[in-house]
Amino acid sequence: MGQSMLRLVQNETIKLLRRRRFLVVVLILAILIPIFTYAQYHSVVTTQERMGTTDWRPMLTQQIVDMQNRLASSRLPDEWRDLLKVRIQQQQYYLDHDINPMAPGGPTFARGFMDQAITMFLPMIIVVLAVDIVSSEFSEGTVKLLLTRPVRRWKILTSKYLTLLLFTSLTVITTLAMAYLISGVVFGYSGWTLPILTGFQIVGSELDTSGVFMLPQWQFLLMQYGLGWFVCVVVGTITFMVSVLVRSAAAGMGIMMAALISGMILTQMASSWEASKYLFNVNLELTDYLNGTLPPIAGMTLPFSLAVLSIWAIASLVVAYTVFIRRDVTA
Structure with a gap:
């Protein structure tokens, strides 16, 4: 049984490589990561020129002042106001403990990249990989x-x-x-042992720092990319189900793109619809829990989001296997 399964996996691997899906993924990363690196570098240089210093402390202080000024606006929505309050407390904590949260370096860029990519960019790439893994058998007549x-x-x-x-x-x-x-070409390759703070807890709209502890950046990256992997597996599993249900790769791609994009919109508006916390696309920002960012809906926690995503993945597998095993291929 083990050898027959291994041969089947080898056969599927050859099929996927022949369709060059993974090559497309690598090319997307090879094109976009340099663009993101340049954007990050340009942002750092612009900030340093505006501040007239390369010292991170005045720059972090200015960020805190800017966010406090934004809080003074009466037109700021309550959810954004709560988010800014937490962010200010967090930045002040870093400043008080003399820790630069964004010290330059390849590992720091990789950490920031995952924070931004986990909700949309990486799931979209996984959709590209998974969307026709079953439906292609129908479209190609095999x-x-x-x-x-x-x-x-x-x-x-x-x-x-x-x-x-x-x-x-x-x-x-x-x-x-x-x-x-x-990114290391621009920012350098050091920073693996940079101290990173985690363990922030959100109580209401306040930041609780009583459980904060320090990790070297390489351990934080393992945790962060582990959560990113879990999100990718869940999105891939749901796409896998769609590939079984829909015989057209284009239709499957449209369904998953709509789901991911609506998730971004719901994340911004979720506070007005509490039941949306049970949707998989509202629970994708798992790395926010490591960073102590305010969740889309008050009360959401890392175990809750992991449980919701796990249920969606298991349900998707059950549907995929049930439909595939019972399907009449002459239809």
Whole structure:
């Protein structure tokens, strides 16, 4: 059984590589990461020129002052006001403890990149990988040949899912490696042992620092990219289900893009619809819990979001296997 499954996974890997999906993913990363690196570098240089110093303390102080000025606006929505209050307290904590939260370096860029990419960029890349992993068998007319082989259908679908997990893991590892290597050309490759604070808790709209502890940046990156991997697996699993249900890759792509984009919109508006916290696309920003950022809906926690995403993934697998095993391929 083990050898037959291994052969099936090898066969699915060859199919995926032949369709050059993973190559497309690598090219997207190779094009966009340098752009993001330049944007980050330009932002740092502009801030330093405006402040007239390279010392991070005055710059962080100015950020705090700017956010306090924004709080003075009477037109600021309550959810943004709470977010700014927490952010000010957090930045002040870093300043009081003489820790630069954004010290230059490849590891720091990789950390910031994951914070920004976990909600939309990485899930979209995983959708590109997964959207036609099953539906392509219908569009290419190979599904009858595939399902008439003397192999149980659940084994065929499992081999496809294992292949998806393999390439999802490779995508996350490649993202970390390329973010570090490319940004390091500009920012340098040091910073793995930079102290990072985590353990911030949100109580109401206030930041609780009683449980804050310090980690070297490499450990924080492992935690952060581990959460990023989990998000990618969940999005990949839901896309996997869509690929089983929809026979057109274009339709599957449209469904998943709509889901991810609506998730970004709901994250901004979620406070007015509390039930949205049970949607998978509102729970993708897992790294925010490490950073102590205010969640979209009060009361949301890391265990809650992990549980919601796990339920969505398990339900998607149940639907995918049920439909695939019972499907009439002559239809």
